[in-house]
Amino acid sequence: MSKPKVLISDKMDPNAARIFEERGCDVDVITGETPEELKARIGEYDGLAIRSSTKVTPEILDAATNLKVIGRAGIGVDNVDIPYASGKGVVVMNTPFGNSITTAEHAIAMIMALARQIPQADRRTQAGEWPKNDFMGVEVTGKTLGLIGAGNIGSIVAARAQGLKMKVIAFDPFLTEDRALEIGVEKVDLDTLLARADFITLHTPLTEETRNILSRENLAKTKKGVRIVNCARGGLIDEAALADALDSGQVAGAALDVFQTEPAKDSPLFGKPNFICTPHLGASTTEAQVNVALQVAEQLADYLVNGGVTNALNMPSLSAEEAPKLRPYMKLAENLGSLVGQLAHGNLTKINIEREGAAAELSGKPIEGAVLAGLMRQYSDTVNMVNAPFLAKERGLDIRSIRHEKEGAYNTLLRVTVGTDSGDRSVAGTLFGADAPRLVEIFGVRIEAELDGHMLYIVNEDAPGFIGRIGSLLGENGINIGTFNLGRRAAGGEAVLLLSVDQPIPDEVVKKACALEGVKTVMPLAF
Ligand SMILES: NC(=O)c1ccc[n+]([C@@H]2O[C@H](COP(=O)([O-])OP(=O)(O)OC[C@H]3O[C@@H](n4cnc5c(N)ncnc54)[C@H](O)[C@@H]3O)[C@@H](O)[C@H]2O)c1
Ligand SMILES: O=C(O)[C@H](O)COP(=O)(O)O
Numbered sequence: 250m251s252k253p254k255v256l257i258s259d260k261m262d263p264n265a266a267r268i269f270e271e272r273g274c275d276v277d278v279i280t281g282e283t284p285e286e287l288k289a290r291i292g293e294y295d296g297l298a299i300r301s302s303t304k305v306t307p308e309i310l311d312a313a314t315n316l317k318v319i320g321r322a323g324i325g326v327d328n329v330d331i332p333y334a335s336g337k338g339v340v341v342m343n344t345p346f347g348n349s350i351t352t353a354e355h356a357i358a359m360i361m362a363l364a365r366q367i368p369q370a371d372r373r374t375q376a377g378e379w380p381k382n383d384f385m386g387v388e389v390t391g392k393t394l395g396l397i398g399a400g401n402i403g404s405i406v407a408a409r410a411q412g413l414k415m416k417v418i419a420f421d422p423f424l425t426e427d428r429a430l431e432i433g434v435e436k437v438d439l440d441t442l443l444a445r446a447d448f449i450t451l452h453t454p455l456t457e458e459t460r461n462i463l464s465r466e467n468l469a470k471t472k473k474g475v476r477i478v479n480c481a482r483g484g485l486i487d488e489a490a491l492a493d494a495l496d497s498g499q500v501a502g503a504a505l506d507v508f509q510t511e512p513a514k515d516s517p518l519f520g521k522p523n524f525i526c527t528p529h530l531g532a533s534t535t536e537a538q539v540n541v542a543l544q545v546a547e548q549l550a551d552y553l554v555n556g557g558v559t560n561a562l563n564m565p566s567l568s569a570e571e572a573p574k575l576r577p578y579m580k581l582a583e584n585l586g587s588l589v590g591q592l593a594h595g596n597l598t599k600i601n602i603e604r605e606g607a608a609a610e611l612s613g614k615p616i617e618g619a620v621l622a623g624l625m626r627q628y629s630d631t632v633n634m635v636n637a638p639f640l641a642k643e644r645g646l647d648i649r650s651i652r653h654e655k656e657g658a659y660n661t662l663l664r665v666t667v668g669t670d671s672g673d674r675s676v677a678g679t680l681f682g683a684d685a686p687r688l689v690e691i692f693g694v695r696i697e698a699e700l701d702g703h704m705l706y707i708v709n710e711d712a713p714g715f716i717g718r719i720g721s722l723l724g725e726n727g728i729n730i731g732t733f734n735l736g737r738r739a740a741g742g743e744a745v746l747l748l749s750v751d752q753p754i755p756d757e758v759v760k761k762a763c764a765l766e767g768v769k770t771v772m773p774l775a776f
Contacts, residue, residue, distance in 0.1 A: 272550030353405035395446025398453030425645030465490035581686035586623025696736030
């Protein structure tokens with residue numbers, strides 16, 4: 250049998266190539282190629298090892314006719330089109346913890362550099378100026394640090410900042426009071442954090458919820474003279490608004506490691522006296538790069554040589570025997586988790602996963618993992634079916650798997666109920682035939698829908714003419730409807746509409762839909 254072939258397409262510690270060879274793979278290290286060059290080459294390879302520079306787009310994946318696995322030596326996988334890779338049957342793995350300490354240390358270094366303007370003072374001192382009177386710093390002792398995102402990296406930053414005698418407050422919808430207590434931070438809402446923090450540091454993935462979380466409006470709500478650090482992802486801050494806030498003095502200093510467009514060759518922030526930056530160096534230490542290179546090579550080689558799955562973002566760990574029976578349930582479970590995660594807002598406290606009829610005969614753990622991965626992917630791009638239950642428990646979520654042997658209206662059913670501040674919310678689904686997952690109930694309303702691609706969820710008053718109005722609105726905006734699914738509580742009561750559409754729905758169309766007569770809720774969804 251020929252050896253699996255792996256391409257390392259981003260700069261990576263040489264230990265990665267060594268491990269691939271030792272584990273029985275052929276490996277090429279070819280970095281810095283253009284997308285066209287990579288597209289021409291990728292067809293030869295079974296495995297692809299990357300960092301953040303290689304963009305794994307649908308075009309690359311279409312050309313990757315032999316590709317079985319992509320390994321990200323690092324955390325963020327926003328450079329990989331995971332749904333498209335999943336559709337092509339390509340497993341995507343990352344190394345969720347290998348560079349967390351290093352990145353947290355970079356954030357702390359940025360906080361200190363901002364407090365004492367070290368880069369600016371260094372530049373002028375080395376230019377022979379000796380500008381001793383131009384750099385009055387601030388102490389961090391006793392200051393309030395606001396964490397936006399208190400996951401792996403955020404909680405390490407919290408521990409380090411506490412060592413510096415800072416008071417740490419955190420905004421993170423997935424942070425439970427127990428976990429907050431454990432890491433010694435005060436859990437607050439975003440507006441409180443903005444109003445109270447002397448320093449703000451961001452540690453969330455880039456999602457639809459976090460994009461622009463420091464918008465112009467939110468920057469205006471900050472404490473005057475705040476200092477801001479972003480070592481997470483570009484796109485979390487409105488860079489033009491930040492530049493204005495630095496000019497006005499609302500923000501006293503900002504330090505970015507990541508930019509909306511990378512490589513950042515130009516930015517409204519460049520040249521501002523109170524702005525410092527690094528070129529996405531958060532993970533760049535010898536220690537972190539050795540960690541992630543070793544881990545990614547071990548994981549990819551194990552999958553290619555032995556079929557073992559570790560830290561996969563789009564695949565559960567399954568034995569060869571169970572796999573075919575469980576696979577359609579896993580898809581249903583992940584979709585139900587994702588649906589309830591996208592629709593249920595507020596602090597989640599509990600999750601009940603009920604299996605009824607034929608589903609009750611199956612192993613509960615993979616189904617639980619799939620529900621939690623779907624649910625938590627809204628909050629973190631490091632979550633997978635293997636680590637989702639662990640992360641959910643660590644964050645204090647009360648998770649219950651419940652079996653009902655007796656069949657109800659369906660001979661097999663999964664029901665996911667989440668408890669939030671505003672009450673319990675529940676969705677349910679079944680399989681049509683042996684393997685076609687279908688949603689059959691949403692928040693108490695019976696409906697039948699396939700959850701796939703881009704969708705629009707609408708709750709409206711059940712009244713004549715509404716379907717025509719929404720159809721016309723989407724048509725006028727060039728949005729093609731794929732499927733149209735309706736349900737209602739009672740005639741003339743609340744109705745639910747779930748549409749699948751061929752493209753993402755722009756914000757302005759969502760706003761127009763919200764303004765239609767009788768509409769109560771409009772939410773774009775993605776599966
Ligand atoms: N600069 C770098 O080189 C570098 C290196 C490593 C990681 N990163 C990035 O850092 C980020 C954090 O990594 P991590 O390992 O801590 O991830 P993580 O998944 O452990 O933590 C992310 C946290 O963000 C929280 N979150 C999600 N949505 C939120 C929202 N709307 N508001 C507030 N909090 C929200 C989650 O609940 C979670 O606790 C990722 O984007 C990762 O890609 C950057
Ligand atoms: O998400 C990550 O792990 C970081 O952004 C590191 O990216 P890099 O490996 O390209 O430095």
